[in-house]
Structures are given as C-alpha cells and as structure tokens.
Amino acid sequence: MNNNVIQILSQTLEEHKEAALVLITRTKGSSPRGVGSMMLVDSNGGILAGTIGGGAAESAAALEAAKCLRQGLSKTISYEFEIESPDPQKLAMVCGGEIELFIRVFKQTNHLLIVGGGHIAQALYQLAVVLGYYIAVIDDRPEILTKERFPSASELILGDVIQELRDYPSHEQTSIVICTYNHTLDEGALAAAIAKPNRYLGMVGSRKKVALCFEHLKAQGFLPPDLDKIHTPIGLKIGGETPEEIALAILAEIQAVKYKENLAAPKDTVFARI
Structure with a gap:
C-alpha cells in the first residue's frame, strides 16, 4: 500500500x-x-x-x-x-x-517557460534562478541554447519553437514569456501559448508590433477575452532599457501576478526586443 x-x-x-x-x-x-x-x-x-x-x-x-x-x-x-x-x-x-x-x-514549484534564448531571456533566467524557479527555455538555435548560457536551467528545448511550445506540458503555476528573435515567430508562439494552462503570459515587443500581432490573432478567431489575458506591454513600469532592467520589470510583474497584487494601474513603458 x-x-x-x-x-x-x-x-x-x-x-x-x-x-x-x-x-x-x-x-x-x-x-x-x-x-x-x-x-x-x-x-x-x-x-x-x-x-x-x-x-x-x-x-x-x-x-x-x-x-x-x-x-x-x-x-x-x-x-x-x-x-x-x-x-x-x-x-x-x-x-x-x-x-x-x-x-x-x-507545493508546485514556480515554473518559468521562456520562449526564445536571447539577451532578455538570459537575463530573465538569471533572476529566476535566484528566486528558485523551475526554468525551461525553448529556442531553435543550437549556438544560443547552450548549458554555458543557461547552466542552471531545468530544461533546454531545442527544435521548432512553435511546435515545441504546443507540446510543452504547462500548468496553472507556469509563467510564459515570449521573447524570440523576430516578430513573426513571436506571433506564432503567442497563438500557440494562449490556450495553454498558465498563471502569466507575456510578450516582448513595441506597442505598434503588439497591436499588429493582435489584429492578426483576431483574424485567426481569437477573441478579446483571450487577448486581454496577455501582459503586453510586458513588465512593470519601473524604468530602464537594458536586458537586465527589462528582465527585472518582467519578473516583478510575474511575482505581482503570483501574489495577486493590483496591476490595474496603466503602463506606458514599452520594451522592444533586445
């Protein structure tokens, strides 16, 4: 027994x-x-x-x-x-x-799924390690997705980004951050992520690119309630523009969502891809 x-x-x-x-x-x-x-x-x-x-x-x-x-x-x-x-x-x-x-x-371990392995992803990973997150990173570039760049990551997933994201077993404690190397890939990843279980879903991008992405998603049949759940502009408004500062703003927002803090205040800062 x-x-x-x-x-x-x-x-x-x-x-x-x-x-x-x-x-x-x-x-x-x-x-x-x-x-x-x-x-x-x-x-x-x-x-x-x-x-x-x-x-x-x-x-x-x-x-x-x-x-x-x-x-x-x-x-x-x-x-x-x-x-x-x-x-x-x-x-x-x-x-x-x-x-x-x-x-x-x-208890469920706090789980961070980073889609993309660039500078923001690496900085976000480093901060999440300090907070004890279970971290998975998805990318299609073998030279980027290495143990040298992400030594403490729980999972490094190399392959077709959108397909790997679709197949990945997320849950209600998963925070998903989309920050790939081009906007078309971001859009496809976001479409794949919307229906997945998550506690937080955010995407890096300029306000103009985000608006265009949302128009495309609406044309695919996604409804406003689906899009309203996406955190973009991403991150709390705390200032800064380096990858490390952007990562701090993103993780601060993830923590605020985790602890159900009020995020209703308007955000003006828009983080573009780095």
Missing part, C-alpha cells in the same frame, strides 16, 4: 502537481491503522492513494491536508477518538485511542 503512495507521489511531482502526504507518526491505545501508514491528498481534499484507516479521522485529516496545501504549511496534528463526546476536538470513532499525524506539503 505505502509503495503505491510513494509511486503516485512521484508521478504527481513529475507532472508538476501539488499534493500532501499524511503519515501516522504515533498511536496510543486502539487506532484504525499503525505507525507508518500513509495517504496522499490533493488540494481539494481528495485521496489520491493510500489510507490511514478510513472513517472520521481520515476525512478530517484529508480536509486538514488540503488546508495545509493552500497555506503551503507542513505540520503535525493529533486526534483523540471517543464513541461519544461533546468535545469537537475529539472524533466519534468506536476504536478509541489517539493518533498523531504529520502532514508533509509538496
């Missing part, structure tokens, strides 16, 4: 999903399962694998594990069992006794 829990946990993490592992660490008296029993819980309180004995204890622990996932907090909890008790901290279970559980949270 526990081997299956570990296997499902490994698979969940490989898919960049989050889960909480609930492990029995101590029992006193009678309890439904022994020390070492475990279960895996998703962010909705659903049990993905395993069991700690069923009944009220398992249901309460699953809900608590989901709460821990939302808070990003691992912790130890305990329950007492009584057949009948007016105490809400005690669970009505026939077995009696007491159980201690450790809830270990596995």
Whole structure:
C-alpha cells in the first residue's frame, strides 16, 4: 500500500502537481491503522492513494491536508477518538485511542517557460534562478541554447519553437514569456501559448508590433477575452532599457501576478526586443 503512495507521489511531482502526504507518526491505545501508514491528498481534499484507516479521522485529516496545501504549511496534528463526546476536538470513532499525524506539503514549484534564448531571456533566467524557479527555455538555435548560457536551467528545448511550445506540458503555476528573435515567430508562439494552462503570459515587443500581432490573432478567431489575458506591454513600469532592467520589470510583474497584487494601474513603458 505505502509503495503505491510513494509511486503516485512521484508521478504527481513529475507532472508538476501539488499534493500532501499524511503519515501516522504515533498511536496510543486502539487506532484504525499503525505507525507508518500513509495517504496522499490533493488540494481539494481528495485521496489520491493510500489510507490511514478510513472513517472520521481520515476525512478530517484529508480536509486538514488540503488546508495545509493552500497555506503551503507542513505540520503535525493529533486526534483523540471517543464513541461519544461533546468535545469537537475529539472524533466519534468506536476504536478509541489517539493518533498523531504529520502532514508533509509538496507545493508546485514556480515554473518559468521562456520562449526564445536571447539577451532578455538570459537575463530573465538569471533572476529566476535566484528566486528558485523551475526554468525551461525553448529556442531553435543550437549556438544560443547552450548549458554555458543557461547552466542552471531545468530544461533546454531545442527544435521548432512553435511546435515545441504546443507540446510543452504547462500548468496553472507556469509563467510564459515570449521573447524570440523576430516578430513573426513571436506571433506564432503567442497563438500557440494562449490556450495553454498558465498563471502569466507575456510578450516582448513595441506597442505598434503588439497591436499588429493582435489584429492578426483576431483574424485567426481569437477573441478579446483571450487577448486581454496577455501582459503586453510586458513588465512593470519601473524604468530602464537594458536586458537586465527589462528582465527585472518582467519578473516583478510575474511575482505581482503570483501574489495577486493590483496591476490595474496603466503602463506606458514599452520594451522592444533586445
């Protein structure tokens, strides 16, 4: 049983999903399962694998594990069992006794997908490394997409940019930044990225080029609600024009979206390709 829990946990993490592992660490008296029993819980309180004995204890622990996932907090909890008790901290279970559980949270890693490997991409990568992002970079130029330029990147994906982007398994914690070496490629990459799961989608480009790109996307059938989700002009208005300054503005905006800060204020700065 526990081997299956570990296997499902490994698979969940490989898919960049989050889960909480609930492990029995101590029992006193009678309890439904022994020390070492475990279960895996998703962010909705659903049990993905395993069991700690069923009944009220398992249901309460699953809900608590989901709460821990939302808070990003691992912790130890305990329950007492009584057949009948007016105490809400005690669970009505026939077995009696007491159980201690450790809830270990596995949160999704912040995930940055950089489409293009030029100067802005390299500067953005360097800042994201400091913040502990899982970083993937897509480009079709082998001389650009090298371990020397991106030594700590989790993935370097060489190939047709648009096709690789279409095939890439993004999720709700993925931030996508499009900054390729030409506007036609940017436009194709943006069209491929719009329908993909993401927390943030932004594209580098001048206001004129962005407007033209949006007109082309509308002609392809993309609706205003789709385009409204795109962050462009990209980055917070903090000033600067070097690749490093542009990258800082972009990552600041990504962080603001992550923490649901207000981005309603108008932005006048437009970053062109570097």
